[in-house]
Amino acid sequence: MDARFTELLGKFLKFADGKPITEDSDLRALGLDSMQSIELLFAIEDTYGVSLPDDEMGDATFATAGSLWRAIATAGAAA
Amino acid sequence: MNELVDQVVQVAERHVARADRDAVFPVEALAELRRTRLLGLLVPAEYGGLGGTLADVVDVGIKLGRTDMSLSMIFVMHCQQVAAVVRHAHEPFRADLLKRIGQGQVYLASVTTEAGKGGHLRSAESALSGDTALAVDRFAPIVTGGAHADGFLITMRSPDADSPNQVSLVYADRDQLEVTASGDWQPMGMRASHSVPMKLVGSVPGEQVIGEHGAFGDIATTIFAPLAHLGWSAAWLGTAAGALSRVLRMIRGKEGRDRFDIKSELLLTRLSTARQRLDGVHALLRRAEHVVATAPDLSQPVNQLLLNALKITAAEQCHAAVNDLVDAVGLRHGYLKDSPTRLELALRDLRSAALNYSNDRLHLADGRLALLDPEVRFV
Numbered sequence: 090m091d092a093r094f095t096e097l098l099g100k101f102l103k104f105a106d107g108k109p110i111t112e113d114s115d116l117r118a119l120g121l122d123s124m125q126s127i128e129l130l131f132a133i134e135d136t137y138g139v140s141l142p143d144d145e146m147g148d149a150t151f152a153t154a155g156s157l158w159r160a161i162a163t164a165g166a167a168a
Numbered sequence: 169m170n171e172l173v174d175q176v177v178q179v180a181e182r183h184v185a186r187a188d189r190d191a192v193f194p195v196e197a198l199a200e201l202r203r204t205r206l207l208g209l210l211v212p213a214e215y216g217g218l219g220g221t222l223a224d225v226v227d228v229g230i231k232l233g234r235t236d237m238s239l240s241m242i243f244v245m246h247c248q249q250v251a252a253v254v255r256h257a258h259e260p261f262r263a264d265l266l267k268r269i270g271q272g273q274v275y276l277a278s279v280t281t282e283a284g285k286g287g288h289l290r291s292a293e294s295a296l297s298g299d300t301a302l303a304v305d306r307f308a309p310i311v312t313g314g315a316h317a318d319g320f321l322i323t324m325r326s327p328d329a330d331s332p333n334q335v336s337l338v339y340a341d342r343d344q345l346e347v348t349a350s351g352d353w354q355p356m357g358m359r360a361s362h363s364v365p366m367k368l369v370g371s372v373p374g375e376q377v378i379g380e381h382g383a384f385g386d387i388a389t390t391i392f393a394p395l396a397h398l399g400w401s402a403a404w405l406g407t408a409a410g411a412l413s414r415v416l417r418m419i420r421g422k423e424g425r426d427r428f429d430i431k432s433e434l435l436l437t438r439l440s441t442a443r444q445r446l447d448g449v450h451a452l453l454r455r456a457e458h459v460v461a462t463a464p465d466l467s468q469p470v471n472q473l474l475l476n477a478l479k480i481t482a483a484e485q486c487h488a489a490v491n492d493l494v495d496a497v498g499l500r501h502g503y504l505k506d507s508p509t510r511l512e513l514a515l516r517d518l519r520s521a522a523l524n525y526s527n528d529r530l531h532l533a534d535g536r537l538a539l540l541d542p543e544v545r546f547v
Binding site: 104106115117118119120122123124126127130143144146147148149 | 290329330331333334382385386389465467468469470533536537539540541542543545
């Protein structure tokens with residue numbers, strides 16, 4: 090995960106309270122709801138110039154910071 | 169299984185008018201659900217249950233709905249709770265509870281509503297506390313059948329949670345709690361569902377957590393939401409199908425043929441429209457049932473969209489079908505309480521369908537989900 094990603098994530102995690110975001114950070118527990126998931130998705134796609142495939146839109150992708158980062162990395166490699 | 173359901177239906181038929189009039193729980197039908205072991209429909213045979221499937225729950229839901237929508241809703245919501253115990257409770261507690269459910273001893277009520285969040289499943293305000301023993305102190309504005317339940321599945325914020333999104337599901341026997349039902353229950357319809365506000369206070373062993381602490385979100389996605397939408401839709405479809413069936417039998421009967429002109433194009437078109445609505449809901453219901461039984465990941469937007477579409481469509485179309493029938497048969501048999509068509513009761517009951525986890529809110533969720541599937545794929 091790069092700093093740009095954790096900084097971006099931090100804006101959507103209202104319960105993170107300034108704690109460091111790690112690969113295991115549980116995004117839903119830290120406050121990511123379904124509306125924010127979409128805004129986060131758009132922000133990721135703009136920032137990294139990638140498009141996450143429709144198959145990656147399930148709970149597993151948005152489970153943790155690490156799972157979301159891996160989806161971005163995979164999409165970036167495929168682009 | 170059909171014979172067992174018929175036995176319940178016979179009892180329910182005798183009490184449906186009184187349960188509606190007095191807004192009381194259908195205790196006689198519940199006793200029959202216990203006696204026939206249908207309360208253990210989803211309990212695997214090795215625990216003494218009927219070992220039924222999701223399709224069986226839908227079938228029974230439709231069948232009960234034909235007589236009493238409240239009873240059907242009570243039944244399918246109980247099955248939803250049992251499914252969570254089957255899949256996520258921890259041994260040895262799981263085996264013990266399943267045996268009791270299989271014997272018809274435990275009717276389960278769901279405590280997921282909370283003041284301020286409505287029916288939103290994925291968050292909770294009241295928190296569990298403790299480790300080996302969990303202290304429960306919970307108010308819920310709506311608990312269907314709560315006054316008659318033997319056990320409760322309760323959502324609460326996990327112990328030591330950092331946010332309201334860390335929710336645990338915990339089981340409590342009635343005798344592990346001090347249960348206070350408050351408030352009067354005088355709704356327009358669904359009167360026999362007896363859905364009252366409740367306060368639950370007590371303590372349960374840590375082993376009675378269903379699934380892992382904080383992991384209720386997964387149970388909501390894989391069990392609670394899909395079984396709610398399938399079960400409710402089955403209850404609503406059954407209610408409208410029962411209403412249509414009673415109307416058709418009346419029109420075809422000797423007295424009906426004198427009263428109704430079966431060559432009337434308006435009457436024929438109205439009957440056709442009602443039937444068409446129900447066939448549409450039935451097809452969607454069976455498709456969604458198949459997807460829930462086979463999809464590897466129900467959290468995918470395409471699956472969520474289908475399940476939500478089922479709920480919204482069933483709520484709208486089943487109500488609309490019965491509303492059409494009121495026009496089809498007119499004031500005497502469409503609007504009066506004592507008509508054998510029971511359209512008046514069906515229409516009042518079905519009015520709740522769009523409000524029960526509101527269609528308005530589901531449309532907002534579906535709008536968001538639609539954005540996540542720009543290709544517009546179908547399952």
